[in-house]
Amino acid sequence: xxxxxxxxxxxxxxxxxxxxxxxxxxxxxxxxxxxxxxxxxxxxxxxxxxxxxxxxxxxxxxxxxxxxxxxxxxxxxxxxxxxxxxxxxxxxxxxxxxxxxxxxxxxxxxxxxxxxxxxxxxxxxxxxxxxxxxxxxxxxxxxxxxxxxxxxxxxxxxxxxxxxxxxxxxxxxxxxxxxxxxxxxxxxxxxxxxxxxxxxxxxxxxxxxxxxxxxxxxxxxxxxxxxxxxxxxxxxxxxxxxxxxxxxxxxxxxxxxxxxxxxxxxxxxxxxxxxxxxxxxxxxxxxxxxxxxxxxxxxxxxxxxxxxxxxxxxxxxxxxxxxxxxxxxxxxxxxxxxxxxxxxxxxxxxxxxxxxxxxxxxxxxxxxxxxxxxxxxxxxxxxxxxxxxxxxxxxxxxxxxxxxxxxxxxxxxxxxxxxxxxxxxxxxxxxxxxxxxxxxxxxxxxxxxxxxxxxxxxxxxxxxxxxxxxxxxxxxxxxxxxxxxxxxxxxxxxxxxxxxxxxxxxxxxxxxxxxxxxxxxxxxxxxxxxxxxxxxxxxxxxxxxxxxxxx
Amino acid sequence: xxxxxxxxxxxxxxxxxxxxxxxxxxxxxxxxxxxxxxxxxxxxxxxxxxxxxxxxxxxxxxxxxxxxxxxxxxxxxxxxxxxxxxxxxxxxxxxxxxxxxxxxxxxxxxxxxxxxxxxxxxxxxxxxxxxxxxxxxxxxxxxxxxxxxxxxxxxxxxxxxxxxxx
Ligand code: SF4
Numbered sequence: 231x232x233x234x235x236x237x238x239x240x241x242x243x244x245x246x247x248x249x250x251x252x253x254x255x256x257x258x259x260x261x262x263x264x265x266x267x268x269x270x271x272x273x274x275x276x277x278x279x280x281x282x283x284x285x286x287x288x289x290x291x292x293x294x295x296x297x298x299x300x301x302x303x304x305x306x307x308x309x310x311x312x313x314x315x316x317x318x319x320x321x322x323x324x325x326x327x328x329x330x331x332x333x334x335x336x337x338x339x340x341x342x343x344x345x346x347x348x349x350x351x352x353x354x355x356x357x358x359x360x361x362x363x364x365x366x367x368x369x370x371x372x373x374x375x376x377x378x379x380x381x382x383x384x385x386x387x388x389x390x391x392x393x394x395x396x397x398x399x400x401x402x403x404x405x406x407x408x409x410x411x412x413x414x415x416x417x418x419x420x421x422x423x424x425x426x427x428x429x430x431x432x433x434x435x436x437x438x439x440x441x442x443x444x445x446x447x448x449x450x451x452x453x454x455x456x457x458x459x460x461x462x463x464x465x466x467x468x469x470x471x472x473x474x475x476x477x478x479x480x481x482x483x484x485x486x487x488x489x490x491x492x493x494x495x496x497x498x499x500x501x502x503x504x505x506x507x508x509x510x511x512x513x514x515x516x517x518x519x520x521x522x523x524x525x526x527x528x529x530x531x532x533x534x535x536x537x538x539x540x541x542x543x544x545x546x547x548x549x550x551x552x553x554x555x556x557x558x559x560x561x562x563x564x565x566x567x568x569x570x571x572x573x574x575x576x577x578x579x580x581x582x583x584x585x586x587x588x589x590x591x592x593x594x595x596x597x598x599x600x601x602x603x604x605x606x607x608x609x610x611x612x613x614x615x616x617x618x619x620x621x622x623x624x625x626x627x628x629x630x631x632x633x634x635x636x637x638x639x640x641x642x643x644x645x646x647x648x649x650x651x652x653x654x655x656x657x658x659x660x661x662x663x664x665x666x667x668x669x670x671x672x673x674x675x676x677x678x679x680x681x682x683x684x685x686x687x688x689x690x691x692x693x694x695x696x697x698x699x700x701x702x703x704x705x706x707x708x709x710x711x712x713x714x715x716x717x718x719x720x721x722x723x724x725x726x727x728x729x730x731x732x733x734x735x736x737x738x739x740x741x742x743x744x745x746x747x748x749x750x751x752x753x754x755x756x757x758x759x760x761x762x763x764x765x766x767x768x769x770x771x772x773x774x775x776x777x778x779x780x781x
Numbered sequence: 782x783x784x785x786x787x788x789x790x791x792x793x794x795x796x797x798x799x800x801x802x803x804x805x806x807x808x809x810x811x812x813x814x815x816x817x818x819x820x821x822x823x824x825x826x827x828x829x830x831x832x833x834x835x836x837x838x839x840x841x842x843x844x845x846x847x848x849x850x851x852x853x854x855x856x857x858x859x860x861x862x863x864x865x866x867x868x869x870x871x872x873x874x875x876x877x878x879x880x881x882x883x884x885x886x887x888x889x890x891x892x893x894x895x896x897x898x899x900x901x902x903x904x905x906x907x908x909x910x911x912x913x914x915x916x917x918x919x920x921x922x923x924x925x926x927x928x929x930x931x932x933x934x935x936x937x938x939x940x941x942x943x944x945x946x947x
Contacts, residue, residue: 236942237929237931237942237943237944240928240929240941240942241927241929241930241931244926244927244928244929245927248926248927252896265864265894268864268865269896351865351867381931381944381945382931382932382945384931385900385927385930385931386931386932387870387899387900387903387904387930387932387934388867388870388871388874388904389867389870390867390870390900391864391865391866391867391870392867457945465871465874465875468867468868468870468871469843469868469871469872473866473868503879504875504878504879506947507878507879507933507947508947509932509933509945509946509947510945510946510947511945515944515945
């Protein structure tokens with residue numbers, strides 16, 4: 231993985247010093263709350279319902295064991311001994327003290343971590359496929375490009391005060407596992423006619439209040455032009471994006487109002503006019519970063535049959551929680567942060583430390599955070615899978631439910647988030663309880679359930695096969711259900727099935743919906759495929775059958 | 782009297798905005814004219830008697846609209862109405878990097894605060910009309926808040942290290 235050089239280290243150290251000074255000025259009354267807000271936000275610090283919330287950056291989801299131990303340490307020392315992994319591959323601390331945040335950031339800087347630009351109207355943490363570098367279907371590893379973009383975007387003098395937040399995702403596989411089409415910019419690695427690396431560039435995707443799927447603005451952008459072209463897009467956005475209405479300020483609204491053709495014209499014109507003055511991305515720069523992501527020193531091993539003769543519980547785990555690796559003899563292993571009865575994405579300090587030790591022993595000392603709020607050991611020897619499974623079980627990290635209904639995404643909701651309309655964690659628990667039979671879950675197969683506590687859509691409900699959105703009805707918590715969304719394989723936005731339901735009815739409604747699937751599926755059709763074939767109406771009827779309360 | 786931070790010097794502003802009482806007087810012949818008025822009658826503003834000409838851009842103005850006038854302009858002032866409005870950074874970059882403007886580029890408005898001055902200087906603003914209440918000494922220090930940067934930027938901010946170059 232990438233290691234800081236002197237420039238990177240000096241930068242984060244100077245950033246900590248700057249934020250220490252800003253925090254001091256705020257606490258001394260020299261900065262008003264209004265003046266301090268944009269500054270703290272650009273360092274990942276929100277003031278939430280109960281306390282500040284600090285969002286720590288995990289660039290493109292990649293962590294070393296040393297870094298994870300540090301996260302365990304700061305969560306224990308400055309917080310309540312746990313952290314929450316988000317859909318943007320970051321980690322949130324829910325209870326830090328404002329005055330201690332500079333100390334947290336100083337500790338993080340000692341292991342090459344920071345919280346820079348994890349919130350605020352600026353370029354956010356760039357995300358990538360969690361199987362980057364190991365997926366068999368990959369064209370090229372997106373992480374070196376993510377790292378280059380991270381550096382280019384860090385305290386960019388021109389783009390630190392944008393109309394609104396700005397998210398970039400990069401994917402190197404035809405199977406998009408980074409939800410890149412619902413990002414402000416999605417970059418798909420491609421090869422040009424001469425075999426050179428470049429990108430298909432999508433623009434204007436996003437979730438939130440107005441969910442939109444990104445559109446292709448350029449079919450092929452050669453790699454050396456990456457920064458110049460990104461700057462052209464950002465400049466058009468910075469100048470013309472709306473600033474009068476926070477709900478209309480994302481680039482997707484600008485793209486919608488201009489139309490993709492005019493947007494493309496403006497960006498191309500800007501690019502041609504300004505590329506000479508834009509940062510160059512020369513071969514040496516690219517090579518320097520690439521060298522950090524060279525394949526691990528894998529052993530030469532045969533693929534093994536590790537399932538035969540093992541107990542069914544291991545077989546289930548193997549089937550659901552591990553994935554093929556491009557190197558024979560290895561597999562990638564998900565650590566499920568969706569144990570039934572737990573908060574999706576939450577990990578304790580103790581677990582983090584144990585995970586760090588296991589990563590050292592079993593996976594080259596690296597851990598990845600996935601956008602589904604799980605963790606991943608990317609490079610595990612197949613012969614080590616069984617003992618690893620036994621250890622993960624003891625840590626409550628082996629629930630064999632990856633890809634199933636209870637591997638749901640949920641934002642923190644009303645329990646933690648100041649913007650929430652409704653709780654998500656109680657609903658998650660209800661669903662876990664109702665679907666606690668693994669056999670039933672396996673029978674239902676691959677279903678993506680995603681839940682947000684308000685229209686901001688941090689839980690990506692729009693792109694869940696089943697989406698759940700918390701709404702406030704006269705002070706009560708109700709939930710709107712959407713069906714048919716997808717961000718995995720193909721991108722589609724879900725459709726609302728009808729009136730929202732009260733909290734106590736959500737899990738039962740979900741069950742009635744999946745029962746329609748069980749009744750109507752053909753062959754080994756997946757939930758989303760049956761839904762596409764038979765249409766919404768059957769599901770709508772099923773969802774509200776025997777449901778007098780819906781209003 | 783208005784003061785400005787020019788590079789690191791705190792000096793009385795020799796310029797006047799059009800409409801200020803002493804603008805265009807023999808003591809203050811250097812006048813900053815809003816883009817709309819300048820464009821409306823460029824001939825009229827061709828040569829202010831004995832003084833220099835500057836243009837003021839509002840946040841919604843396109844700096845490209847100045848391109849044919851730039852050779853006659855000694856100054857362009859860009860508006861930063863609040864710290865969160867970042868349009869002026871792009872206006873500055875376009876003036877410097879694309880249109881090659883070498884005159885005085887000034888940032889003005891309530892948005893020109895301590896925590897913005899480093900970014901402003903990196904984008905090519907060499908004169909700052911600091912917002913009310915901003916401590917001058919602190920602003921001078923803030924110009925050197927970072928000694929490294931990833932992106933290319935205006936050379937007035939001296940850096941020890943920089944990653945990417947134009
Ligand atoms: S979706 Fe709403 S409730 Fe959930 S984390 Fe985002 S802002 Fe908070």
